[in-house]
Amino acid sequence: MTREINTERRDFLKKSAVAGVIATGGLAFGLGGGPKEAEARPVPEKWDEEFDVIVVGSGFAGLAAAISAKESGAEKVVILEKMPVSGGNSTINGGLLAVVNSQLQLKEGVKDSVELYMNDLLKAGRGLNHVDLIKIVAMKGQDLPEWCSERGVEWNPKLEHLGGHSVARTYLTTVSSGSGIVRPLTKYYQEQLGGILKTGVKLVGVIRDEAETEEAPGKILGVEVQDGYKFNYKSTDGDLNNTSGTKKYYRAKKGVVIATGGFSQDPFFRGAQDPNLAKPTNQLDSTNQPGATAETIEELLKLGAVPVHLSWIQSGPWASPNEKGFGVGSSYQIAAGFRFGIMIDKTTGKRFMNELADRRTRALAMFKVIGDPSKPNYPFTVADSQEGVLAAQTLDKCLERDVVLKFETLDAIAEHFNVPVEPFKQQIKEYNDAVNAKTDEQFGKPIDKVMKPIEKAPFYVMEGVPKVHHTMGGVMINTEGKVIEGSTQKPIPGLYAAGEVVGGPHGASRLGSCAIPDCLVFGRICGSNVVKEKEK
Structure with missing residues (x-):
């Protein structure tokens, strides 16, 4: 009797799924292709x-x-x-x-x-x-x-x-x-x-x-x-x-x-x-x-x-708007930009998030800064020539493809991206003080022993945009x-x-x-x- 009831329930669920209306735990979802009957696929007379x-x-x-x-x-x-x-x-x-x-x-x-x-x-x-x-x-x-x-x-x-x-x-x-x-x-x-x-x-x-x-x-x-x-x-x-x-x-x-x-x-x-x-x-x-x-x-x-x-559905926060897909910039940003640098809002010259927060937290913060997709304000990471940045394995490819840009001064970065220079420099100083103190009071970024202040030219800058990454x-x-x-x-x-x-x-x-x-x-x-x- 139990088996017979379960068979009926399974058939009902199959039909409901293909019609596009199953709800599990309050989550409704649809299946493509339009309503059609879900029937068991017949067992072939002969297997190939x-x-x-x-x-x-x-x-x-x-x-x-x-x-x-x-x-x-x-x-x-x-x-x-x-x-x-x-x-x-x-x-x-x-x-x-x-x-x-x-x-x-x-x-x-x-x-x-x-x-x-x-x-x-x-x-x-x-x-x-x-x-x-x-x-x-x-x-x-x-x-x-x-x-x-x-x-x-x-x-x-x-x-x-x-x-x-x-x-x-x-x-x-x-x-x-x-x-x-x-x-x-x-x-x-x-x-x-x-x-x-x-x-x-x-x-x-x-x-x-x-x-x-x-x-x-x-x-x-x-x-x-x-x-x-x-x-x-x-x-x-x-x-x-x-x-x-x-x-x-x-x-x-x-x-x-x-x-x-x-x-x-x-x-x-x-x-x-x-x-x-x-x-x-x-x-x-x-x-x-x-x-x-x-x-x-x-x-x-x-x-x-x-x-x-x-x-x-997760969007990866480390991708570049200047290349398609995962590209070479994502690996650089993961290994170097976020860990050894900081991310800046161009309109303010200031940080707006913990660069080592989880992906969803960072992506949501970035989407808020980017704003209107038709007129995006892409934030950027800035890092310097410390060992961890130079060791990023895709850095050379990023530079070749202009996914990462190199600057000799912070003023040059501010000029290139039309960033208010004084707030930008002050932000760099505040972050450097946090690195030296091993505590980021601003956003709670974990500072480990290999991180250093952003002060050694040249500086490396990469614009960022979240991209649909993982379901x-x-x-x-x-x-x-x-x-x-x-x-x-x-x-x-x-x-x-x-x-x-x-x-x-x-x-x-x-x-x-x-x-x-x-x-x-x-x-x-x-x-x-x-x-x-x-x-x-």
Whole structure:
């Protein structure tokens, strides 16, 4: 009797989701494509190919899941990637990994703890974080630098201290990019483990066994895909649904891991969550690669997965208005501009925020200063020639592309940006006094022992603008990486998820350098657990 009732509830939720009106915890959201009936995808008469494990998405989470599945005994593992090249957002990510009680912290004398790490996450996430998930990230992320290094990743020998973190705990790849993780892990997966990676293969749907048995109720059997998919393809007959490629069915004997990321490049879906973000991406820029869209999340919701925090969308405060996307300026601003410099409102010549506050706090403060987007007042960071600034790995590229400008005097900066010079100089003096006193009374910026006063020419200046960066919302998982079904409040057998497609770990706003540990930790968890699934 219970099973019959749950089946009816699940069918109702599926239909409601596709009609675009599910409310969970007071959060309403819509799904694109207009009202249509959500029916179970039929099990094909014949599968085109069979695998032990299917991983959808080739970024940090997908790679970690596939590697873990292979290392846990799965013989045939495939990663499916809809874009023509693999890696997704992870490749253009900043390459920053925050872990607690690491070897570099021990070397540099940094005192840290799981509790402090979690408290920092909770503070940035406004207390909306799913504590059971972030505890897993904190505890099981401690060996990530070594785990990555053993598989070819190279790290800088010094820690970074990012905004929102109580202490320095962040590793940075030697190339200041997530590509420094993606490329070696991809090579290791393919060449050392014999894993399969298919690009140009888009997930169309997840196929679920509708047979209601107590042993494996509604187990995931495989996926329907477009093989040979061409992103942004438009046929001569105006096919806006992009049906490029050939329909194929892949069976997953053990299960499917979804690691497709977020939807920062989907103006419709993000606008459904936050109307302020409904503008096309050419009007409101995003740091993401163009394939970061919402169709996979929509498919999971049709299956009955529980939506979490879909309306919480983060804008990265460190981007430049003088280049597209993440660019080279973001890495400079994270490593140097905010830590060793201060951000100035051009109209006043004064600071207006704590440059090492969490991302949401800084982005909101910057949007207020920028004002009317048609006549923006972009604030700028100013830093000097101290060691930490000169060590920023993208500084030379920033200078080449005029993303960062170099000045010999503060007067020259004020003249160039039409800033009131005396208030600007007074602000620099006040900040320098705070650095010398090791206490920032003005905005509470944490001053550590490596920071120095801004006084050594030349000075480096970068304008800033927040860009849509990370979608905190996604589907609900448990600590084993299993996707939770709303109607039964139990895991959907054979379905796992990790990374940005999951909601919960980051609450209202993600703390910088905590996406990679989240992706890698839960990717590894999904990969090892999916192998334990019984075949059906």
